[in-house]
Structure formats: C-alpha cells, structure tokens
Amino acid sequence: MNNQTSLVQNIFRLILAAFMIYAGVSHLTFNRIDFQAQVPDWLPFEKDLVVVLSGYVEIALGLGLAFWKKQQVNFGWALAVFFLLVFPGNVAQYLDGKDAFGALDSDKARLIRLFFQPVLIVWALWSAGSWADYRAKKNKN
Known part of the structure; x- marks a missing residue:
C-alpha cells in the first residue's frame, strides 16, 4: 500500500475529514431535518x-481519514463509495x-449541487492517495 502523499494532499485530506466530521455531527443535531429532505421517498426506511x-x-x-494513516487509502475508497451511495438522495x-x-431553495441551486458530487469523489481518492495506490498496483501487474 502506497501511503506517499504530498503535504498538499494531506492538508486537503484533513480538510475533507473535518468537513465529514462536521457534516456527521450536523446530521445528528442542528441539520437533522434538512438532511431528511435528501432521503428519497422510495427508500424503505424511516x-x-x-x-x-x-x-x-x-x-x-x-475520523478514520484524519487519524488512521495506515488505512488512509482504504478510507479514501470508502468515502468515494459513500459519496456514490448518497448521490441518489441528492x-x-x-x-x-x-x-x-436555506441555500438549496431553487431548482438551479439543487442542480448545481449535483455537479459537486464528482468533485468530492475525486477529492477523497486524490487526497488519501487511493487513486495513486491503485495505479501503482496496476502497473506492478
């Protein structure tokens, strides 16, 4: 596993990790109702x-992305998959x-937001070194 990431990648990895922790806490507290708007009606769960x-x-x-350095590549992949899984809700x-x-109050705003999901996926894979690790393993074979 290649854990060679640059200083810039590590800074962006930590920013993304902080964003995820903040978003998670907001799911449980002050944005709980707003996040329910993203849950599709067809999902068979409350x-x-x-x-x-x-x-x-x-x-x-x-937390894993921020602190579990030996597994950061795997956390990058896991986060990318998570972003894919929540995309249908968006x-x-x-x-x-x-x-x-408050900001997602028009079709235009909600549409623009959809284009940020691929950015988050790329951010997770790049900042954690996941994509570079995949390419390195592929080139060995």
Missing part, C-alpha cells in the same frame, strides 16, 4: 433513521424540488 445512521458513518469516515432532492439548508 428518513430520520437514514439521517442518523449516515451521520455516524460520516463521523467514522472523517438527485431525488432535485427531482422532488425539496428545499434544505
């Missing part, structure tokens, strides 16, 4: 349960026209 569980996952991913919020967070 919206509050999904918000609470995803909050705990975000906190765990953020799409549902756009399609259903549900407002949240």
Whole structure:
C-alpha cells in the first residue's frame, strides 16, 4: 500500500475529514431535518433513521481519514463509495424540488449541487492517495 502523499494532499485530506466530521455531527443535531429532505421517498426506511445512521458513518469516515494513516487509502475508497451511495438522495432532492439548508431553495441551486458530487469523489481518492495506490498496483501487474 502506497501511503506517499504530498503535504498538499494531506492538508486537503484533513480538510475533507473535518468537513465529514462536521457534516456527521450536523446530521445528528442542528441539520437533522434538512438532511431528511435528501432521503428519497422510495427508500424503505424511516428518513430520520437514514439521517442518523449516515451521520455516524460520516463521523467514522472523517475520523478514520484524519487519524488512521495506515488505512488512509482504504478510507479514501470508502468515502468515494459513500459519496456514490448518497448521490441518489441528492438527485431525488432535485427531482422532488425539496428545499434544505436555506441555500438549496431553487431548482438551479439543487442542480448545481449535483455537479459537486464528482468533485468530492475525486477529492477523497486524490487526497488519501487511493487513486495513486491503485495505479501503482496496476502497473506492478
């Protein structure tokens, strides 16, 4: 496993980790209702349960990304998968026209937000060295 990441990558990894911890805590506290707007109606679970569980996952991913250096590559992949898994909720919020967070109060704002999901995925894979590790392993074979 290649844990060779640059100073810039490590700074961005820690920023992303802090963002995830903050988002997770906000799932459990002051943004709990707003996050329920992102849970698709077709999901067969109570919206509050999904918000609470995803909050705990975000906190765990953020803490792991920040502090478990030996596993940062794996946490980068896990976070990228998490961002993929929550994307349908963002799409549902756009399609259903549900407002949240004060800023997601128009179709334009909700649509623009969708384009940030790939950025988050790339950010997770790059900052944790996950993509470089994958390429290095692939080149060995």
